[in-house]
Amino acid sequence: xxDLFTPLELRDLEVPNRIAVSPMCQYSCEPDGLPTEWHxxxxxxxxxxxxxxxxxxxxxxxxRGRITPHDLGIWSDExxxxxxxxxxxxxxxxxxxxxxxAHAGHKASKCRPWDGNLPIQPGETDPDGASGWEVLSPSPxxxxxxxxxxPAMKRADADDIQGVIDAYRAAAERSLAAGFEIAEVxxxxxxxxxxxxxxxTNHRADEYGGSFENRTRLLREVVDAxxxxxxxxxxVFVRISGTDWLEGRDAWDIDQSVRLADDLADRGVDLIDxxxxxxxxxxxxxxxxxxxxxxxxxxxxxxxxxxGAVGGVTEPEQADALVRNGRADVVLVGREFLRDPYFxxxxxxxxxxxxxxxxxxxxxxxx
Ligand code: FNR
Numbered sequence: 001x002x003d004l005f006t007p008l009e010l011r012d013l014e015v016p017n018r019i020a021v022s023p024m025c026q027y028s029c030e031p032d033g034l035p036t037e038w039h040x041x042x043x044x045x046x047x048x049x050x051x052x053x054x055x056x057x058x059x060x061x062x063x064r065g066r067i068t069p070h071d072l073g074i075w076s077d078e079x080x081x082x083x084x085x086x087x088x089x090x091x092x093x094x095x096x097x098x099x100x101x102a103h104a105g106h107k108a109s110k111c112r113p114w115d116g117n118l119p120i121q122p123g124e125t126d127p128d129g130a131s132g133w134e135v136l137s138p139s140p141x142x143x144x145x146x147x148x149x150x151p152a153m154k155r156a157d158a159d160d161i162q163g164v165i166d167a168y169r170a171a172a173e174r175s176l177a178a179g180f181e182i183a184e185v186x187x188x189x190x191x192x193x194x195x196x197x198x199x200x201t202n203h204r205a206d207e208y209g210g211s212f213e214n215r216t217r218l219l220r221e222v223v224d225a226x227x228x229x230x231x232x233x234x235x236v237f238v239r240i241s242g243t244d245w246l247e248g249r250d251a252w253d254i255d256q257s258v259r260l261a262d263d264l265a266d267r268g269v270d271l272i273d274x275x276x277x278x279x280x281x282x283x284x285x286x287x288x289x290x291x292x293x294x295x296x297x298x299x300x301x302x303x304x305x306x307x308g309a310v311g312g313v314t315e316p317e318q319a320d321a322l323v324r325n326g327r328a329d330v331v332l333v334g335r336e337f338l339r340d341p342y343f344x345x346x347x348x349x350x351x352x353x354x355x356x357x358x359x360x361x362x363x364x365x366x367x
Contacts, residue, residue, distance in 0.1 A: 019050070035079075059100055276295055
């Protein structure tokens, strides 16, 4: 058996292979955060397609934490009930359902990418008539706009911060009720938790800003809240940006990521999913195949925790080599899973020659 298809044990969970669908926003809800037929088919087909882990898109823990009004959410029991048939289907296909729990911070209240990505100010609407809102920021003065004007922003006060922690805890409880087996805390890509981590976007002088200890405090508190309600036998992941790609500035970098990963592992985090960037428009991102793998590798070497690598993985052999060479424990695949929902089955055919990987419904027809 190849390394890519060797099951992975995380606590009492067995992940059948090392291929994960990377979280990818679909912007396909009504402005109520409830999943639609699109989500059921989109996530369901990738489960049929042989992914070991099927991770949802960034799923907002509170309404103002949505990137756009059309993002998925999990801020009520109704959301959990609506997600349950999707997790059941993923499990029926032999996959593990995971949920990425997110808060978009000051990158919230935007039009969908295909509507131009611009901020929707409170009182204004996007082309679909969905309303914007005031966004939450660690330090509004430090907001680095990627697109358009500054959104209306509120500096997170003590109540907001406690509210975010409580929202993550409640979202984790609901995710469990919805049948998810992995909870991933989204602390990457310039969204709220990353905004607190990076000195570029965090100019606070209170206990949530300044030193490494202070900037990482909110993420630690969120992780503790999630771990508190997430069962001992199930894993928690955290997605980080391994670096802000702002060389020469006082920014978030790989050394801080390694130190953070070690802290998080001590607090019961089982896997660090290492992405990068997304915080500042002047980022200098290299791109290309495996472009973030050196960051994942550094975390894997420097911290005692499993690691997910993501970015520019398009070929089964490439994914297998990442696991075989000890560079990652899990390989998350994004855009290639959009091009080919059956990437997992393709990988199995290329690497394993195991017809039973295919669902019964298709097996005889395609062998
Ligand atoms: C993304 N990405 C992303 N990341 C994340 O953490 N949460 C999310 O909701 C999204 N949404 C999203 C939507 C779409 C359409 C794309 C293409 C990407 C980033 C994604 O998970 C992945 O990290 C990158 O796409 C890099 O991996 P690939 O695409 O090179 O395999």
